[in-house]
Amino acid sequence: MAGSVKEFTDANWKSEVLDSTIPVVVDFWAPWCGPCRNLAPTIEKLAGEFEGKVKIGKLNTDENQDTPGSLRISAIPTVLVFQQGKEVDRLVGVNPEGKFKAALAKLGVS
Template sequence: MAENLQEFTDANFDADVLKSSEPVLVDFWAPWCGPCRMLMPTIEELAGEYAGKVKIGKVNTDENQQTAAGYGITSIPTVMLFKDGEMVDKVVGAPPKEHFVKMLDSAVG
């Protein structure tokens, strides 16, 4: 996993995402999901580009079903942006990188 990319789990989601002082982009994914694997390089690039401004990480929905169910994740990849403990943006599928740049810039701007 990329250096600036974090692994969020059922155990750390509350502390690392909801109580974070900076915006958090969360990629809900699974290893068997083709579109998730296609999206991974984009998420890794963003983690490097937004280091220090936005926390970026992934939730493996197979291993962290409680968190995935709690947010109603029925299709993956689903990417959610959290700010001040609230989900402020969401996208399902694998849009181009520019879509995520706009999401993140609105959160940090």
């Protein structure tokens, strides 16, 4: 993963996402998914911009199937926003950077 983008897996999901003390943005993606590749630069930019304030990462749905299944992820890319271990926002498809920033602003992150 590039720069400050974390790699989330079924194995580290609880420690990295659910137990995080700061908000977490998770991009559910797969290598074969064209729209996922289109979204990647936005995710990387946000990770750099919000480093230290928000944990931003990606979870490969091909390699990790338990977590997406338990969260009812039915299409990719899907981006979930978590705060204090709870899902607080869900953005499906390729969304503009401003939509992600608005989701974070609702949590008081700017």
